């Protein structure tokens with residue numbers, strides 16, 4: 230098979246898998262040879278290879294066969310060039326092109342990057358697929374296609390991991406770019422310091438001199454007026470210069486309370502992607518990856534079949550908890566020198582398993598709230614707008630948002646197919662009333678206790 234055949238096959242694949250998937254997953258493949266019915270491709274990372282193998286290998290094989298190539302199997306391996314450009318092998322400083330800059334690289338006030346948070350160690354599944362693909366695109370350091378990239382999702386779902394991965398990848402692919410990663414809190418701290426020391430101009434110059442700005446947990450600046458103002462100007466200046474911005478937050482721009490409207494609307498201008506709560510397959514994938522790592526640390530430790538499946542099934546809160554559970558399990562098993570069995574797992578992780586057990590459903594919340602306010606459960610999802618019914622309904626919406634990991638559209642569906650904006654309005658209304666209406670505040674406290682008890 231020639232590269233020309235592969236060229237034709239790629240055309241066909243665009244139609245089969247869609248443009249977006251094609252650009253993300255197929256375009257980066259480099260055909261490295263065909264021998265004995267096996268077509269080999271170079272991929273940038275192991276995970277990229279795994280993903281393509283799982284999702285696109287069949288398409289590729291079929292299309293190659295249709296184009297007349299005698300292919301029975303396709304294989305993916307990390308190419309030499311890609312392997313060398315991994316973050317693990319940082320380039321010597323001398324490789325950076327010499328440039329004169331108003332602000333030296335060392336002066337950039339970035340937060341340190343966690344060396345473990347790379348694309349290689351990020352497990353991709355349905356819930357984070359789009360966020361991962363978008364992050365990868367930004368990490369290529371090519372022309373800016375969407376600005377900003379806004380990543381959001383609940384606690385411990387991998388936002389920081391993805392941001393660090395972008396920074397690592399950019400550092401090795403494009404050492405000429407000035408990449409600045411920091412939390413919104415650090416941004417504020419720097420700004421306040423600059424104000425105090427009358428060095429606001431330096432601050433501005435510094436932040437406007439970067440090529441890629443990444444700000445983590447942006448919800449933090451909501452309600453902090455002058456920091457918001459400064460952030461807005463920095464943001465605009467960088468966008469005007471066509472510099473890439475990546476932002477993360479715990480919720481969508483429109484849902485961040487006390488964030489100025491003009492900032493919200495600017496944040497929504499680029500690509501807004503949601504990291505969904507993990508599903509069973511993703512949790513299992515993450516566990517398997519971590520176990521491979523632990524095996525190299527704790528040699529000789531045996532883990533019985535079914536343990537990982539059990540954990541992926543039972544610990545659904547977030548990835549941080551899942552990781553913590555595994556760390557504890559390996560440490561414990563190596564201390565006592567025993568095989569990791571289901572029994573040992575249940576013993577060692579009893580507390581974590583217990584707290585993960587209680588998964589509150591929206592229906593439970595609706596039932597409790599209806600009981601408390603003495604209304605019918607059916608009124609929770611019905612259309613009545615009477616205050617005596619609408620208010621309890623909003624209370625239930627508020628508690629559903631607070632106490633479950635469900636998104637606004639999901640909550641809306643369970644409240645008789647209401648729109649997510651209605652839910653948002655309900656949640657806000659209760660947040661507002663809570664500060665002035667002490668009876669409502671008491672009700673909420675009681676309901677929370679009952680539900681979480």
Ligand SMILES: Nc1ncnc2c1ncn2[C@@H]1O[C@H](COP(=O)(O)OP(=O)(O)OP(=O)(O)O)[C@@H](O)[C@H]1O
Nearest residue numbers: 350351352383384385386387388389390515548549
């Ligand atoms: N898909 C994944 N693959 C591998 N590890 C993951 C994945 N998602 C999350 N993790 C791990 O889970 C932990 C928490 O992730 P991270 O700190 O990125 O979460 P976050 O979304 O930024 O949370 P927070 O809202 O608390 O800031 C990290 O150790 C991270 O490596």
